[in-house]
Amino acid sequence: MTLPTDTTVRTREIGVILNGATGRMGYRQHLVRSILAIRDAGGIDLPDGSRATVKPLLVGRNRETLAELAARHDIEDFTTDLDAALADPRWEIYADFLVTKARATALRKAIAAGKTIYTEKPTAESLDEALELARLAADAGVKTGVVHDKLYLPGLQKLKRLIDSGFFGRILSVRGEFGYWVFEGDWQRAQRPSWNYRAEDGGGIIVDMFPHWNYVLENLFGPVRSVYAEAATHIPDRWDESGAHYTATAEDAAYGIFELEGGIIAQINSSWTVRVHRDELVEFHVDGTHGSAVVGLFGAEIQPRNATPKPVWNPDLEDTHDYAADWQRLPDNDVFLNGFRQQWQDFLVSYVQETPYAFDLLAGARGVQLAEAGLRSSREGRKVALETLTTVSGSVAR
Template sequence: MTVKQVGIIMNGVTGRMGTRQHLIRSIIAIREQGGVPLANGDIIMPDPILVGRDANKLQALAEKHKIDRWSTNVDECLADPYNIIYFDSQTTVRRVEAIRKAIKAGKHIYCEKPTATSTKESLELAELATQAGVKNGVVQDKLFLPGLLKLKRLVDSGFFGEMLSVRMEFGYWVFEGDWQEGQRPSWNYRKEDGGGMIVDMFAHWRYVLDNLFGHVKSVSCLGVTHIPQRIDEKGTPYACTADDAAYATFELEGGIIAQVNSSWAVRVNREDLLTIQVDGTEGSAVAGLRDCKVQHRVNTPKPVWNPDIENPFNFSEQWVNVPDNQIFDNGFKIQWELFLKHVAADEPFAWSLLEGAKGTQLADLGIQSWAERRWIDVPELSLGVKQDGETVYTAK
C-alpha cells in the first residue's frame, strides 16, 4: 500500500462555505478517516495549504484545525510543484483571474460555482483547461444531498412513468441587518460584487434539472429586488443593486415543465429550505434536503373541490417516506473524494468546467429573459474555435 500525498491550494477557505463544507467537512474529514482508498489498495491523502488575503484569519484557521501550511502568496503556492490541485471558493468576481493563473501553472482545477460572471469567461476557463491538459471540476453539491439521491433513485427506477412537471421552492428570510444580523454576506446583494439570486442559484438549478429530469431547453424568468436596502457587516446601510428573488419557468427535454421560485425574502412554510415536487403519470414525489416521500397512482386520493364543507382529507398523511437504504455522507466530501480519485487515478468525473459554464449560461439567459420579458432558448454550449487566430466561443 502506498500513501499518495496530494498538495492542494485552497484559496478562499476563510469564508463560511469554504471553512465549513470544503475544509472541515471535506478535506479534514477525509484526512481523519485515513484518506481516500483506491481500488489497487493505495491511499490518497490530501495535504492542504490555506490561501487568502488575511494572514490573521489564515493562521487562526490553520492552528485551530492543526494544518501546517498557510500563505497569503498565491503565486508562491502555484510555483511549488508539490501542490498539484488548485481549489477556489473566493467570491465569483475574483475567481477567473486566479483560475487562469492556476491553469498556466499546470495545476488541476476544482472550484465553486458560478465559475465566472459571464458565459464567455466560463467557457474560456473550460477551453484553457482543456488546452493545458489539466483535470478540472466544479462543485455540484446538491446532486449528493440525500433527498435528491432518493429522487434520482425514483427516476432511475421508472417510478414516475412519464414525468410531467417539476416544482421547486427555495429560500428563506435573510434578515436585513438592522435589528437582526443577516445570515448572508452583504456582497450577495450588490450586482457590482457578483451578487444576485439568479447568478448564485441558477448555476445550481441547471445541474439539478439537467442531471435529474432533463436538459434545460428554454427559460422564462422574472427577477426582483424585494428589499432595496440592507445593513452591511460594519453596520452601514447600503443599496441593494442585485436581485434577491427569481421566479422562473424552464422547459426541459421531453416536454417536462419546471417552475422554480428562489427567494431570500420568503418565510418558510414547507418542510425544508428546498423542496422539489415531481409529478408523473404513475406517481409523484416531494424531496427536501434529506427526506423524500412519494404517492403512487394507486394510492392517490380522489378529492372534489367543495368550499362549503370542511376538507375531509389530511393530504400530508397520504404520502409514504422513501427509506434511506444506505449511509449518506456529506455531499461536498463525496465530490471531493471523486475529484481526488479523478486526479490521482484517472477515474471518471462528470462535472467539468464546461458543465459549470452551463450554469453561468442559464444565469445569463435568465437575466436576459428578465430584461427582455420573453422566453429565451438555451443553446448547446461548445468550446472555442479559432477564427483569424483568435478563440471565439460559440453556442450551437
C-alpha cells in the first residue's frame, strides 16, 4: 500500500516595517523591486526545504500618501505611528530608508524594541553615532544588516569571480569613475532631491558615496587604511523642487585616493557635475600583474597579460590602433537578480537560520568612518589614516 505524501511546503511569513518607502530609493528599490517582488514570487526557498515570505507594513508621516501607495500595491497595513508598529510583535524586522538625519533616532527606537534591523547607509551622521548604534545593537543581541547593494551588481559579481580565480595576479591599482550631470533645476528639473546639496540636511557626495566605496574596496580588494580627498562644490547655484533658488552648502564632486591594506592604491572620482563618456554610470578599472579588467554595473571586459599590446609613445604621429578592440567581454554565465532584492533575500535567509551576517551596523560604521575621514582630509588638505574598528566581547571598540 502506498501512503499519501504531504507535498505542502511550510511557509513562514515575516512581518517587515518599511519606514521611508515613499522616498525614491525606498519605493523603487526596496519596496517594489525587493519586498513586493519577493512577496509576489511566493517567497524564497530555504535550505531546509521550507519557504519564507514577507508581509510589509508601510510607515510614514502622510496617511493619505501611505493609503494610496498601499492600495496601488495591494498592501494591507500602513500607519503613521512608528512607536505602535515597533511595539507590535507581528512585525519582526525594522527596515529604514529615511533621510540620514532622521535615521539614528529611528534605529535607536527599533533596537530598544528588540527588532531585527535592516537599514540604508550611511547609518548615522557621525562615526561616534554610528559606533553607538552598533554597540547598542550588539549589547541588545539584535541582528543587523546594512545595504551593500553594489556588491550584488552583475559587473561587480563578475569582478569578484576574476579576483577569486587569480586572474589579476598581484593587484596593483583600482581606478573608479562614478557620476553624471545633475541638472541645476532652473531650466530643467534636477533628477536628485535638493537636500543632497545641503550639508545641514545631511547632503554631500562624500557622505552619499564614500560608504559605498568603503564596502566595495573592503570586500573586493582589502580594508581602506588611509584616504586623501578633495571635495568641491562646482555648482553653488541650484533650484529646489518648488523652483526656488538656493545656494549649495555641500560638495557635488569628490576626488579620492585610497590606500588599501596590502599596498593596493585606489583612486575614485565621484561627481554630479560630469557628463558621461563611458559605457556605464560607474566603472572600475583594475590593473594587475597578470591582467586587467574594466567593469561597470553590468558589463565586464578583460585583457590578460599575454594579449596586452605594446604601445610606443610618439606624439608626432597619429595613433590609429584600436585599443578597445584588444579587450574581451565576459559572458554572464549566470542569472542576476536586482542587487537590492538579492541582498534582501540573503539577509532574510540569514535571519531565519540565525547565521552570522557580515554586513552589519559595524560594517556600516566603517563606511561612515571613511566619509568622515574624507571630509576631514579635504578640509585639512592632507592624507588621513583610518584606525581599525573591531568587535570585542559583544561591544564595539575603536
